[in-house]
Amino acid sequence: AEQVVDLDGLHRVRQLYLQARVLRDALESLRTFDREALELAIRDLQATFGDRYPRANQYLTRLDDLGRQADVVLSRLAKPEAPDRAFEEAAGLAAGLRTLQRQALLANPLLDFDxxxxxxxxxxxxxxxxxxxxxxxxxxxxxxxxxxxxxxxxxxxxxxxxxxxxxxxxxxxxxxxxxxxxxxxxxxxxxxxxxxxxxxxxxxxxxxxxxxxxxxxxxxxxxxxxxxxxxxxxxxxxxxxxxxxxxxxxxxxxxxxxxxxxxxxxxxxxxxxxxxxxxxxxxxxxxxxxxxxxxxxxxxxxxxxxxxxxxxxxxxxxxxxxxxxxxxxxxxxxxxxxxxxxxxxxxxxxxxxxxxxxxxxxxxxxxxxxxxxxxxxxxxxxxxxxxxxxxxxxxxxxxxxxxxxxxxxxxxxxxxxxxxxxxxxxxxxxxxxxxxxxxxxxxxxxxxxxxxxxxxxxxxxxFRPRPRPPVIPDQVRPERDDALVYLQDVYRGTG
CATH class of the missing domain: 2.120.10.30 (TolB, C-terminal domain)
Known part of the structure; x- marks a missing residue:
């Protein structure tokens, strides 16, 4: 940055800074992505809905593949001599995991409304x-x-x-x-x-x-x-x-x-x-x-x-x-x-x-x-x-x-x-x-x-109809001028 002398040079520095931020965020996303959470949800949807959630095994296979690749890349990035392309690979894997998460969880049969x-x-x-x-x-x-x-x-x-x-x-x-x-x-x-x-x-x-x-x-x-x-x-x-x-x-x-x-x-x-x-x-x-x-x-x-x-x-x-x-x-x-x-x-x-x-x-x-x-x-x-x-x-x-x-x-x-x-x-x-x-x-x-x-x-x-709960009949009688009063011992129960 100290060698920048014109707007073109400043633009290149800004692009490098932006790229570094994007790669840093992607690396953090890859490190923190909760693969177990996604696997648990996929398996729950598979167990709950069976044939109504037909791609469960494909999602699990893809998750396992991306997870193994992520472990390799993160291991390489932990070393001082990590190659630059490892950061780009991390960005691609992070995006792949987020895409898989959306695909797998938006296929939830409970989302059956348009x-x-x-x-x-x-x-x-x-x-x-x-x-x-x-x-x-x-x-x-x-x-x-x-x-x-x-x-x-x-x-x-x-x-x-x-x-x-x-x-x-x-x-x-x-x-x-x-x-x-x-x-x-x-x-x-x-x-x-x-x-x-x-x-x-x-x-x-x-x-x-x-x-x-x-x-x-x-x-x-x-x-x-x-x-x-x-x-x-x-x-x-x-x-x-x-x-x-x-x-x-x-x-x-x-x-x-x-x-x-x-x-x-x-x-x-x-x-x-x-x-x-x-x-x-x-x-x-x-x-x-x-x-x-x-x-x-x-x-x-x-x-x-x-x-x-x-x-x-x-x-x-x-x-x-x-x-x-x-x-x-x-x-x-x-x-x-x-x-x-x-x-x-x-x-x-x-x-x-x-x-x-x-x-x-x-x-x-x-x-x-x-x-x-x-x-x-x-x-x-x-x-x-x-x-x-x-x-x-x-x-x-x-x-x-x-x-x-x-x-x-x-x-x-x-x-x-x-x-x-x-x-x-x-x-x-x-x-x-x-x-x-x-x-x-x-x-x-x-x-x-x-x-x-x-x-x-x-x-x-x-935005759709939903089940109507049962109707509980009224127990009040507004036309009456008397009422039933309940007395409760305040020292009974947990309060």
Whole structure:
């Protein structure tokens, strides 16, 4: 570089530097590629699907061949006199392993849909940003800044570039298309696709910047507002279809505030008919309910924050209830310091109890670690952890911190389990990566499905009908003026 005297010389130096960086990254990729993870996934798919996964043996043979070549090249590169061509061979082998990983894992029969719904959003500032002062990543991405905040605290909700897109799965040639582009740059969130795939729910601020539940026809993008107009200070969000087509959602209609910050208005669970009528409160809390979804048996899974007489940084409990609000009980985490919070909990298809959730802290928002939980293994601390992804064969320590996932990578949002081993999820694998949609598994493979420069991609949902869980009949009788009260000895049980 010291001998450069003109622009041509500078260009040659830049090209050499770029080549060196590419080769260095390729070498690191080859050294760190988890061949065992890929082999485990291939063998699992072969055992699970048999003839529906016909090329398993070809993938395994190719993996073995590339692995032997990689061992030879890495051995040569460990010597001081390694030839230059060994670096190029390493780059080729690294690319070959990544290509094989995509081919083998995208042949998964669970990916039997042509398109998925994705929320596409331009973050505030650098889309690759890995931290935002001491506030985590949520507000930068269009989410509440911290776990104690609801949607009413998100600033500038009328100044976002975002839309709901229908995007093709890898290997499908059709172009992506925009299904719903909100008016006036309004922020979108909380997509829930109906069981038959013909419509979806989404939350969006109205002209007064009060959040409302909208329903969108997936055939033509036509939308209608379901929650009531013109009620000051009331925000409605986090909608969820029930198996009988009624709708659950979170609302601040009770006009309560968080005890440590009364300006943070609390959201609780409400139910309404499919046309937006018949609104009824079904949860009565001191603090927030969050992210309801439907379990495989028809019950509702949701996160609840308790505050009174508790160390409130750590006391968000996964709860279950009947759709009518009865039988509210702990699903995971009562009397536990870990996890601080488990957002976006969603049932694993075909499994009676296992769920996926994003584990995070209090003052760091909803971005966090992807964890599989099963309450039949235990309900306290990390007793019920099936696995943190990635984290094969590594125990999960139930740390007691305000921000337990602040410095951990990868970071995740919005899991969509396909079965107990494979999930779609929004992910930012490293501090320098974009937020994209990934196929991940319990064997520690992370396969990028889609990312777009300058944007973050969130809330992946297979765009197809899905099984409707059983309908649990209502047990409440609104016309009656009496009630049955249960008394429980607080000293019985684990608390």
């Amino acid at each position: 398109e998925m719904l994705v929320l596409k959003r331009r973050p505030k500032g650098d889309p690759r940003r890995s931290q935002w002062d001491d506030k985590g990543l949520g507000e930068f991405l269009g989410l509440p800044r911290q776990s104690s905040w609801g949607y009413g605290t998100i600033p500038s909700v009328d100044d976002w570039e975002n839309q709901i897109d229908v995007v093709p799965m890898p290997g499908h040639e059709q172009p992506s298309r925009t299904l719903f582009d909100p008016p006036d740059r309004r922020l979108l969130g909380d997509i829930d696709l109906h069981w038959d795939g013909g419509k979806l729910l989404v939350a969006m601020p109205d002209a007064r910047n009060n959040w409302q539940v909208m329903e969108v026809n997936t055939a033509d993008g036509a939308s209608r507002q379901l929650t009531p107009h013109g009620i000051p200070d009331v925000h409605n969000y986090d909608p969820c279809y029930l198996p009988d087509d009624r709708i659950l959602f979170i609302s601040t209609a009770a006009l309560q505030g968080v005890p440590c910050n009364s300006g943070v208005i609390v959201g609780m669970m409400y139910q309404m008919q499919a046309d937006g009528t018949g609104i009824r409160q079904v949860c009565f809390e001191q603090d927030h309910d969050y992210t309801p979804s439907i379990l495989n048996d028809g019950r509702v899974l949701y996160l609840r924050w308790d505050y009174t007489d508790t160390p409130h940084v750590w006391n968000r409990i996964l709860m279950s209830m009947n759709p009518d609000g009865t039988a509210q009980q702990e699903y995971y985490g009562s009397n536990s310091y870990w996890p601080n919070a488990a957002f976006f909990g969603r049932a694993v298809p075909g499994h009676p109890t296992q769920i996926a959730a994003i584990v995070t802290g209090h003052h760091e928002g909803r971005v966090g670690e992807l964890v599989l939980l099963d309450p039949t293994r235990g309900r306290s601390e990390a007793d019920g952890v099936v696995q943190r992804i990635p984290g094969r064969n590594r125990p999960v320590t139930p740390v007691i911190e305000d921000k337990p996932t602040e410095h951990s990578w990868p970071k995740f949002l919005h899991p969509w389990p396909l079965n107990e081993h494979y999930l779609l999820v929004a992910a930012k694998p490293s501090p320098n990566d974009l937020w994209g949609i990934y196929l991940v598994d319990t064997f520690d493979n992370l396969v990028p499905l889609r990312e777009e420069e300058d944007y973050g991609l969130f809330e992946p949902i297979p």
